Amino acid sequence: MGTVAARKNFKLKGIEDALEMSDKELERNYKEFINPYFLQLLKLLKLNKRFKKAKGIKLWDTNGEEYFDFLGAYGAINLGHNNEDVIRKVNMIRETPNLIQTAIQPLAAILAENLAMITPGDLKYTFFCNSGAEAVEGALKLAKIATGKHRIIYCKGSFHGKSLGALSVTGREKYKKHYGPMVPMNTEVEYGDITELRNAINYYDDIAAFIFEPIQGEGGIITPPEGYLKEASELCRDKKIILIADEVQTGFGRTGYWFACEKENIVPDILCMAKSLGGGIMPMGAYIANKQVWKKGYGSLDKCLLHTSTFGGNAWGCAAAIATIEVIQEEELELAAMEKGEYFISQLKSLMEKHNILVDVRGQGLMIGLEFRNASTSNRLINNLLGSHNEMLNEYFGGMIASELANKYRIITAYTLNNPNVIRVEPPLTLTYSEIDYFVESLESVLKNFKGLSGMTIQTAKNLFAKIDREA
Template sequence: MGEVPMKKEEIVSIEEAIAMSATEVEKNYRQNINPNFVTLLKLLGLNKKFIRAEGTKVWDDEGKEYIDFLGAYGALNLGHNHLEIIEALKKISNLPNLLQTTINPITTALAKNLSIITPGDLKYSFFCNSGAEAVEGALKLAKIATGKSGIIYCKGSFHGKSMGALSVTGRDKYKKYFGPLVPFGIEVPYGDQYQLEKAMIDGKDNIAAFIIEPIQGEAGIITPPAGYLKKVKELCNKYNILMIADEVQTGLGRTGNWFACQEEEVVPDILCMAKALGGGIMPIGAYIANETTWKRGYGTIDKCLLHTSTFGGNTWACTAGLATIEVINKEGLHCRAKEKGDYFLNQLNQLKKDYPLLKDVRGKGLMIGIEFAEINLPIINKFVSLDQKIILEEYVGGMIASQLSNEYQIITAYTLNNPNVIRVEPPLTITIKEIDYFVESLEKILKQNKKFGGMAKETIKNVFSSFRRQREA
């Protein structure tokens, strides 16, 4: 058989990709990735082309400087393009990156450091490429270590969109099209120790683990009642169930400790991490388990390779992980995150007293959720379809994020499970001056939208802009 001929278009080079105009970028995204996501971004006025990034700042193709208060959903604890991470990668650029027939010293060093900074007796690490993969591995370890199948998880939780992680994610919107999912999942309310214990009793001898986020990220930055995590661990011990802490967003200093569960001196049986571990440069995920759990699962030669990852533990990713831990430790960024977060939350709570549109402020350290009241803008009904109206009413957080970006050059975004909440997860290197600027800018928006008129005007402008760009594309 002959070769299949290539399509007529020329292959795009790196140089050409860098030089693309915003219009070309949007066209390619519409035609080759996800056209409806472009529509949503444009509807909310969040589409930009950024051409440079450093620390807490990014610059668009018009030369405007923005402060990044989103931090890639908690992946940029050290900010953009941190020089020490880049310099560390240069040191290992000649080493083998992928070589499965030997033991990699960089990988073992990172595993050793994780055993030092994680709580209690956590010891054995498995490396992968993302938070979802870390969760998948943790769920598998729990099942093989206990010989049980059931997993308890929380309503509103988000653990990833791969099949196992999705099965223990607590929002039906992401699950309903992909059934049947992994069976024997049990959903309980977040923060309710009594419903959790009931589920453990009802599950009898089939519950392998309870997986929990110390702070629910995508649910809208939801913090549990004080003492809840400690009670969770006590219940897991009582009913011989493993506790899995999903610290993909909360880990590596985000909430004021290396890991959020350390605030209550809780030691889970398995702890998942990712995002910030790569220093904002490399994709890397991991879970770490105590010796007993690990050996029950994979502690024999015939079982030690039942769960593997081709790119997991590669030299470049683990070097970024080593450098990230070194920078956080050297600069005390995890401790400073608590101080800055307390200051930030206090400032935001002052605004809450004066502006009813600001419904709630919550979080710990530099993981903060700002929830806005739902709005109804009758004037928009004249210009949009019913589906678009529903989107606009649901995505109040997105509209606020749009104004922060377009008027004040501040980057934020809404949370997946509650779009009326914008998340604030800036680099841990954010300054008090930058925090003050955020609060001042948000107050100006709240004043402008006291009767929602400013938001209506901005939204209609974005709607028409979106429709015009769609026709042009």
């Protein structure tokens, strides 16, 4: 395979083959060509579902079983799956050139103008890319060139992406330890601790930017203390430090506002966005900066192309983003997220009073975190049976609860990357109150039957750790 002779004898497969592929063939391809251990993890958690159809919050598997997507691709499906308005608008440009780098593009121009209208304050110039990590990379580079400084202050528990620059300002060692050295001159502070931030800002004189999430997503849906972001913003203004808001997960109505930093009237110098920007149809990312910062960074002929992206601002992606913004505005989905989120959170908090394994419900709008007491402390039987593997069990405990919801109640969720005891709930903003009630009732059933969950946890964990031990 890969040689000229092999290519001559190899029959390429097409879309039809993918649609008709058997489950056995699908798993074989994952093992041979994608990621066999990811497949293995999904199978152990019984999350290796195969879906053939999606609409709104609903998914259908190959057996015709209906599921409810309360994960929403980590906040990327704010409009629901396969939104018809977005698809219809994208189909309007089928004959439009998608990629021409040496020309001006009207769809990018309109999208950039719209973003300047809906983002906070004086944000003006937009750079288009394909993902949240790329948006963060571009924002970090802009901050450094605009200030002539290089230190970035970031928060413990943060998640800004897994490319090297973004990873260097991500606050979890698990994702960094194999890839060192990181990009140098980054300083970590405790999220929500204004004193620690102030001390860092006063100590260093080489700070280019402070990057933050208005709500930490992968950190476990962590909201900062009231007033923290406002005071952090003022500290940065006083010291002429660029303020970067990472709204990749919180943007476009998710938290009850167009952008979460609006809650405290924060106006960052640079704002990163992605995920739902493409309406769940196209991969789209961007960062937007105010005029002063952008001009200091790229405001001349010799510097205007220092940072570029081959697919950034492509016509199809821009069309999807324009349509997404229109749908959110016309349907007032940010207000719907706030109202439904208040109801959802109140119903979930009522479960905490009945079930002590659920230790916290937090979030804003339809960005909600459910934190569970970890397996080793919540169940003595698990602790005795699994012994030295307890620490690893905690890494997958949220996934095991997600497995129970998926397999018994057909509800799709997932744990947060930086806190595996937290299940994230980020459904489409278009969900109904009856769908919220179904989620709450299903979760209550899981919590009521925790002994059954313990049995599932033990068996799943034994299978997982036996496999790990064999490969050690």
